[in-house]
Amino acid sequence: MNRTTIDLWVGIFVTLGIAAVIFLALKVGNLSTSFNSEQTYTITANFDNIGGLKARAPVRSAGVVVGRVTSVQFDTKQYVAVVTMNIDERYPFSKDTSAAILTSGLLGEQYIGLKTGGDEDNLKNGDRLTITQSAVVLEDLIGRFLFSSAEKSASQPAASNPPAATATE
């Protein structure tokens, strides 16, 4: 079988195609930071409010991505959100680790932030985090601010000393 120019061109074409896939995998998608199911352990956490957290959101500790959220479900017995996440096996966390739903920047994505505690035992596959902090909902914050400022202005007499009144409150 003789080699032809067409073979050369098709070879170049296939090489370029494979190079493009590798570029997408490593440079765009960064395959190295995605976690295999065998190299991770699964933990769950209950939250009163998850805000806009979605599956595949990152789980970070000290700003480093240590895992991903795999699913968000609703517990019909306790009426809370149950978030399941896969954590890379390279990163062990103590049993009393706390989880909070945070936002990167003002308009950024929501992620789970883990803060490790002082327990000597580490989390194992299937464990549940007990110390959790729900997402900060902007509407709740604004509502609370409006409510407190209305309360403040109602309780302050017009001629009284404002700093003293604020201090006693």
Add this chain to the structure above:
Amino acid sequence: MLDQIAAGFRLVGRKVINGIWRLGFITRFLFAILMYSGTSFRRFGLTIREIYFAGVLSLIIILISGLFVGMVLGLQGYDTLQRYGSSDALGVLVALSLTRELGPVIAALLFASRAGSAMTAEIGLMKTTEQLAAMEMMAVNPIARVVAPRFWAGVLSMPLLAAMFSAMGVLGGYLVGVRLIGVDDGAFWSQMQSAVDFRFDIVNGIIKSVVFGIAITLISVFEGYDAPPTAEGVSGATTRTVVTSSLVILALDFVLTAFMFKGI
């Protein structure tokens, strides 16, 4: 008046029956291609030749279009994101748009126009000049010899072209966003890498392009094989290939996106 209404109903009925007939024929045609595909792999030279015509000759249009689409995404994305002070997220916007949607879809539309129409015209002309009939006379199966290698060439070329389109688009977005406008280089790549998931975004885009490849090449070879053996028939079949393929790509894209990204 009644005659005109009746003629209208007859016309609609004929179109519907013709559509169902063609759908049945195209299904049987697909099975025939799969059945006679052995020749395409045993004599892989035939398929290599078709990969050259379908894939290699489409490279230039795919690479240049990918680069320009990425550059436009970079410009438009920056214009919108900088209003919210999130211009660092430009890499995420460019990469996700390209790998999930624009890469597979625009590459498929270009492939249908460039390679699909050529396949239809080639097979249609072979039919018009009775080359397919002559093959049958010589006991050579035209589906095994002519249609199947073109089909597999299209199916194999499409994902490679879509990947190249996306990669060039990301480079185009980088050139405009980072080099021209001045978005931070590190933020561009790092935000992109933390947001784009290989299995979820890139592999799903590749799966889409494989499905588009099957649809486009099946429509192209079918229209050529089914073309009336006249100059007008071949030109009509070529036009039908581009129109039908484009509509099928967009419809399939919606269905596949609904399946793949419904959890978002």
